[in-house]
Amino acid sequence: MDDSTHTCQYNEEDGTVRMFIRGRPVILYAPSDHDNLDLSKVAPPPHNKLKLEWVYGYRGKDCRNNLYLLPTGEIVYFVAAVVVLFNVDEQCQRHYTGHTDDVKCLAVHPNKLIIATGQCAGHDRLDARPHVRVWNSVSLATLAVVGAGSLERAAAGVAFSRADGGALLACVDDGPDHVISVWEWQRGDKGHCLAETKCSVDTVVAVEFHPLDRNQIVTCGKGHIAFWTLDASNVLYKRMGIFETRDKPKYVTCLAFNHNGDVISGDSNGNLIVWGRGTNTVHKLVRGVHEGAVFSLCGLKDGGLVSGGGKDGRLVLFDADLSATGTENVIEGHYGGVRVVTEGRGRQLFVGTTRNCILHGDLQLGFVPAVLGHVDEVWGLAAHPSLPQFASAGWDRLLQLWDALSHSTVWSKDIEERAQCCAWARDGGALAVGCVSGRWLVYHPQTRELLAQHQDGTEPIQTIEYSPNNRLVAIGSRDNFIYVYQVDDDGARYSRLGKCLGHSSFITHLDWSEDSQYIRSNSGDYEVLFWNATTCRQAPSGAALRDVPWASAHCPLAFSCVGVWPEGADGTDINSCTRTQDGRLAATGDDFGKVKLYAYPVTQPKSLCAAYGGHSSHVTCVRFLPDDTRLLSAGGHDAALLQWLVD
Numbered sequence: 001m002d003d004s005t006h007t008c009q010y011n012e013e014d015g016t017v018r019m020f021i022r023g024r025p026v027i028l029y030a031p032s033d034h035d036n037l038d039l040s041k042v043a044p045p046p047h048n049k050l051k052l053e054w055v056y057g058y059r060g061k062d063c064r065n066n067l068y069l070l071p072t073g074e075i076v077y078f079v080a081a082v083v084v085l086f087n088v089d090e091q092c093q094r095h096y097t098g099h100t101d102d103v104k105c106l107a108v109h110p111n112k113l114i115i116a117t118g119q120c121a122g123h124d125r126l127d128a129r130p131h132v133r134v135w136n137s138v139s140l141a142t143l144a145v146v147g148a149g150s151l152e153r154a155a156a157g158v159a160f161s162r163a164d165g166g167a168l169l170a171c172v173d174d175g176p177d178h179v180i181s182v183w184e185w186q187r188g189d190k191g192h193c194l195a196e197t198k199c200s201v202d203t204v205v206a207v208e209f210h211p212l213d214r215n216q217i218v219t220c221g222k223g224h225i226a227f228w229t230l231d232a233s234n235v236l237y238k239r240m241g242i243f244e245t246r247d248k249p250k251y252v253t254c255l256a257f258n259h260n261g262d263v264i265s266g267d268s269n270g271n272l273i274v275w276g277r278g279t280n281t282v283h284k285l286v287r288g289v290h291e292g293a294v295f296s297l298c299g300l301k302d303g304g305l306v307s308g309g310g311k312d313g314r315l316v317l318f319d320a321d322l323s324a325t326g327t328e329n330v331i332e333g334h335y336g337g338v339r340v341v342t343e344g345r346g347r348q349l350f351v352g353t354t355r356n357c358i359l360h361g362d363l364q365l366g367f368v369p370a371v372l373g374h375v376d377e378v379w380g381l382a383a384h385p386s387l388p389q390f391a392s393a394g395w396d397r398l399l400q401l402w403d404a405l406s407h408s409t410v411w412s413k414d415i416e417e418r419a420q421c422c423a424w425a426r427d428g429g430a431l432a433v434g435c436v437s438g439r440w441l442v443y444h445p446q447t448r449e450l451l452a453q454h455q456d457g458t459e460p461i462q463t464i465e466y467s468p469n470n471r472l473v474a475i476g477s478r479d480n481f482i483y484v485y486q487v488d489d490d491g492a493r494y495s496r497l498g499k500c501l502g503h504s505s506f507i508t509h510l511d512w513s514e515d516s517q518y519i520r521s522n523s524g525d526y527e528v529l530f531w532n533a534t535t536c537r538q539a540p541s542g543a544a545l546r547d548v549p550w551a552s553a554h555c556p557l558a559f560s561c562v563g564v565w566p567e568g569a570d571g572t573d574i575n576s577c578t579r580t581q582d583g584r585l586a587a588t589g590d591d592f593g594k595v596k597l598y599a600y601p602v603t604q605p606k607s608l609c610a611a612y613g614g615h616s617s618h619v620t621c622v623r624f625l626p627d628d629t630r631l632l633s634a635g636g637h638d639a640a641l642l643q644w645l646v647d
Contacts, residue, residue, distance in 0.1 A: 054093055059078055059356065075087075081615065118131070169191070306318075308339075337355075358370045382424050440455075465554070480506055521555070580600070586599075587631050
């Protein structure tokens, strides 16, 4: 038997399916009333489909120049593999979903209608080579796919030409040579490469075409600013900017242009430098504008300039001669530093931050959040048992409560611990969070006060599940144990009943029986065990519990979920599994960034599904809202939460 594929065997006599994952046999018991299984039969896909309804999050932590206001009134930005068009006033979103992996850069055409976005290499070798997609922001139609096959690692920066009306597209590759290429993007559906050359051995963080001089490009990054000319024979020449020795920065971090056509650069010393138009020499230097690096420069319609500090969080307004006007503001520290500033309508500004938030407001009145997100891996996701709300928790120590109908943050709390999972009490009266340290904390969802805290082992708490009668809670740990507690005082008091010993690897998933008598568990070495909850003793065999109805379907290794395992599954493929309250649909989140929808129960080993991209990282958790109208998914490393409408 080839242990790279899972081959299922059905034993009619004892009604079991034997499934092999990484060569290990997993035996699953069918309910006694289940008809004989025909393994060759293919189960059809579900009647329902998912439609991406809302994207929570923004990638400001490590990407630049990725926020613009379009004439449609929408701001455009990205997170994971989705480009979001968000009208903040009307609170509605549209999504460009042509990318197959992390979007890393974004540029808007001078006509303000066409967008270019670049991505990194993806999971699927052919489909997900690094490339740039050029698309229409009104129809969302893809116009060209540029650079697939020539980009090495990722598109790190992209820019449209401006002086000629936008016929050219420049792209900088994130590979070791940081190759810069210039494309006639409208030629064919793949564009035509006019020129390419090594840009710099050092990191390049920005690329811009000159707004007034044709065929002039500026790049900057570690220890350099470079002025490029694309000559008549389509050869790229560069002149390096010449710094005074004492003012040479570690990084030139951002670029802008004034109305005269001079280039303005911001750098890691907190300085602004004006480079005379057509030269590579310093025309003017403004020292110490920021404490720490200048992360963004935004040229205003009236000729003024706003600079944003990545460390100090200050926004400083200059006039057209680069004299400080005395008008400035500072964003609150918990939002992070300034990553990007862009002009809104009138005097409004939009600010993307290094902690993945987008703020809007103006320098006089200050700023309020339009988008809040997580900043590190998100593993905890739990839907409220009765309301259209959900909680998320991550390694950024944030526990957040969201409203799925208004698409807004109800509250966000720093719990001072890296979180791995979260769960609601069955009446919604308490919210538990399992932490990486082995601690678990329980909060009151309205007052946000800490109701209880306990420590079980020193390894991460992987999963928490309250029993259907709300009298018990099971805590699954990375230390191979399941800890069972009695719950009193409406979820405020917990007393330990015991621990379930028997797994030889870490606990991955738990389900309770509908009568709150039994627990079933999956572990990291693909073991399926059953437990008597009050005694914490292992049930001798799954056969005796084959007809027990389960209150949830979070264990992917179960007879009702056989078909969610792909051929060649290695067990780590599926991170999360869930089903609707009405028991008609199941959803999974996997290591390849896919959310999949199945008809439930998924008992045929060959079951067709509907698969959806959008996350660029492993999907760590999927959960339906209590009324089954929506599915939520958390994207691990991409720190995004996606909300899908069940159609």
